[in-house]
Amino acid sequence: MSQGLLKPGVYFMRGNHACVEGALIAGCRFFAGYPITPSNEVSALMSRRLPQVGGYFIQMEDEIGSIMAVLGAANGGVKAMTATSGPGFSLMMESIGLAAMTETPAVIVDVQRGGPSTGLPTLVGQGDLMQAKWGSHGDYEVVAYLPNSPQEMFDLTIKAFNTAWAYRIPVIVLADQVVGQMIEKVVVPPHEEIEIVERKRPEVPPDMFKPFDSKYLVPPMAVAGEGYRIHVTGLTHDDRGYPTTSHEVSQKLVSRLVRKVRENEKLIGEWEEHQTDDAELVVVAFGITSRSAMRAVREAKREGLKVGLFRPKTAWPFPHWALRKHVERGADILVVEINMGQMVRVVKEHFANLVKIHSMTWAPGTVPPPETILAKIKEVYPR
Amino acid sequence: MGEVKLRLIGAGGHGILTLGNIIGTAATVHAGKEAVMVIGYSPAQRGGWSRADVIVSDEPIDYPIFKYPDVLVSTTQETYDLEHDNVRKGGIIIYEQDLVDPVPIEGVTQIGVPAFKTAIKVGLRLSANIVLLGFLNSMLNLVPEEALLKTLHQRIKRKYLDLNLRAYEEGKKLWEAHSRGGE
Numbered sequence: 001m002s003q004g005l006l007k008p009g010v011y012f013m014r015g016n017h018a019c020v021e022g023a024l025i026a027g028c029r030f031f032a033g034y035p036i037t038p039s040n041e042v043s044a045l046m047s048r049r050l051p052q053v054g055g056y057f058i059q060m061e062d063e064i065g066s067i068m069a070v071l072g073a074a075n076g077g078v079k080a081m082t083a084t085s086g087p088g089f090s091l092m093m094e095s096i097g098l099a100a101m102t103e104t105p106a107v108i109v110d111v112q113r114g115g116p117s118t119g120l121p122t123l124v125g126q127g128d129l130m131q132a133k134w135g136s137h138g139d140y141e142v143v144a145y146l147p148n149s150p151q152e153m154f155d156l157t158i159k160a161f162n163t164a165w166a167y168r169i170p171v172i173v174l175a176d177q178v179v180g181q182m183i184e185k186v187v188v189p190p191h192e193e194i195e196i197v198e199r200k201r202p203e204v205p206p207d208m209f210k211p212f213d214s215k216y217l218v219p220p221m222a223v224a225g226e227g228y229r230i231h232v233t234g235l236t237h238d239d240r241g242y243p244t245t246s247h248e249v250s251q252k253l254v255s256r257l258v259r260k261v262r263e264n265e266k267l268i269g270e271w272e273e274h275q276t277d278d279a280e281l282v283v284v285a286f287g288i289t290s291r292s293a294m295r296a297v298r299e300a301k302r303e304g305l306k307v308g309l310f311r312p313k314t315a316w317p318f319p320h321w322a323l324r325k326h327v328e329r330g331a332d333i334l335v336v337e338i339n340m341g342q343m344v345r346v347v348k349e350h351f352a353n354l355v356k357i358h359s360m361t362w363a364p365g366t367v368p369p370p371e372t373i374l375a376k377i378k379e380v381y382p383r
Numbered sequence: 384m385g386e387v388k389l390r391l392i393g394a395g396g397h398g399i400l401t402l403g404n405i406i407g408t409a410a411t412v413h414a415g416k417e418a419v420m421v422i423g424y425s426p427a428q429r430g431g432w433s434r435a436d437v438i439v440s441d442e443p444i445d446y447p448i449f450k451y452p453d454v455l456v457s458t459t460q461e462t463y464d465l466e467h468d469n470v471r472k473g474g475i476i477i478y479e480q481d482l483v484d485p486v487p488i489e490g491v492t493q494i495g496v497p498a499f500k501t502a503i504k505v506g507l508r509l510s511a512n513i514v515l516l517g518f519l520n521s522m523l524n525l526v527p528e529e530a531l532l533k534t535l536h537q538r539i540k541r542k543y544l545d546l547n548l549r550a551y552e553e554g555k556k557l558w559e560a561h562s563r564g565g566e
Contacts, residue, residue: 010412011412012404012407012410012420122424178447181421181422182421182447183403183404183407183419183420183421184411184419184444184447185411185417185418291445291446292446294446295445367448370446
């Protein structure tokens with residue numbers, strides 16, 4: 001079963017490559033993509049590795065074709081993904097909505113670079129945070145992971161597949177240029193210790209099967225060719241998959257699409273904390289920025305300040321319930337991010353007027369250095 | 384050993400990234416240490432430089448990016464000019480002796496290594512980076528030699544392995560000669 005997969009062991013590996021190996025172990029057997037810096041190492045390695053594990057790689061004409069091919073593959077029963085960066089991610093947005101509406105599981109890796117527009121192709125950014133959640137029209141929910149190391153490019157890509165196939169939703173691995181391209185130790189555990197989730201298949205006979213059966217929060221998924229009748233459309237559809245303008249159906253369908261994630265946010269959401277127990281100031285940072293913030297927070301502690309780090313590993317759902325504990329203790333918050341203030345909006349949405357919420361914004365191109373974060377910590381530290 | 388920040392920089396094709404990769408692999412895979420490498424390039428598609436910033440440490444590494452290396456290895460004049468001012472006081476610069484004309488820098492030890500000449504003598508010009516590896520590791524003891532040799536055996540094509548192992552030995556000898564003659 002594990003033939004051709006990366007063997008358990010220790011590797012010195014690039015983040016984007018770790019993402020590929022994680023995906024293959026998670027069961028990915030189809031990749032469609034279009035070249036874009038700084039995600040190219042994902043496609044390049046996929047093109048070599050997929051044939052070795054019996055999978056398929058295709059370079060499409062653009063990012064719209066790429067995501068559509070991925071959704072087609074998933075509806076054909078194959079675990080599939082694509083990888084891109086900002087401009088390509090923008091092109092994929094309409095079809096991410098299609099994935100949500102048709103409950104097609106898919107993994108989209110966005111190795112963020114500086115934006116807006118073509119921006120800084122080779123340099124880091126964290127400006128796609130809001131786009132990951134709100135980029136397509138209409139109401140839906142996605143899950144987005146925030147790796148901060150090659151190890152997490154491996155681990156969280158596997159989780160992305162599990163989450164996508166468990167909930168039948170598009171899941172985004174929201175990496176960044178530094179994390180994607182840096183090389184670091186990656187530990188691959190024995191494969192049997194890695195949890196892999198497969199889609200729930202129909203248990204009823206074909207004549208009783210409804211592909212979007214609303215008695216389930218996540219309906220079992222039949223795929224084309226298994227003998228079950230399926231109809232897949234982006235139009236508002238009933239339990240059988242047929243288009244309708246019925247408000248009752250719309251109500252049931254759209255609320256279920258968001259409930260899949262909202263009702264499971266505590267199961268899906270992940271975060272990590274360092275020295276937050278008695279922190280009077282909690283620094284919130286993610287991705288590569290969290291590693292600079294970690295250095296700053298350690299230095300601040302050395303200087304006698306009670307400062308901790310709260311690192312969301314999922315942007316969406318944002319683990320607000322975990323951060324709330326510190327808000328209830330009265331800790332102030334400082335959000336540091338390589339954008340003009342995106343995650344801080346989420347923090348304010350949950351905790352405005354309860355504690356002081358500070359924001360350190362940083363234009364794309366570099367990572368805010370630890371010294372700069374430390375200076376900001378000192379500036380806003382409660383006295 | 385604690386933590387060492389290395390900046391390896393040279394022309395594309397000088398084997399800079401391979402050198403960084405070998406050190407990082409030896410440290411993490413074969414020596415139980417931590418290492419991280421961040422790569423940079425000049426904008427040019429041809430004739431540009433490439434840079435590998437490598438941290439080798441006994442402890443987990445929080446932040447992989449640094450401005451001021453402890454040790455700079457530079458194989459061209461252009462990259463030497465670009466980086467020599469950034470080496471921290473008390474740090475070391477190793478430069479390609481036949482390609483770099485160094486300037487005096489107070490508080491920084493500078494050592495010229497004839498990496499290319501030595502590699503050509505060995506019979507494989509491309510092994511200049513491995514000459515530097517032998518020199519660098521003998522001087523700094525970044526990782527146990529056994530770990531480096533294991534990495535070389537795994538990474539280098541059989542056809543070129545012997546020549547590279549010789550290049551490594553020659554690099555070690557250059558350090559030994561330097562440390563005998565120098566101080």
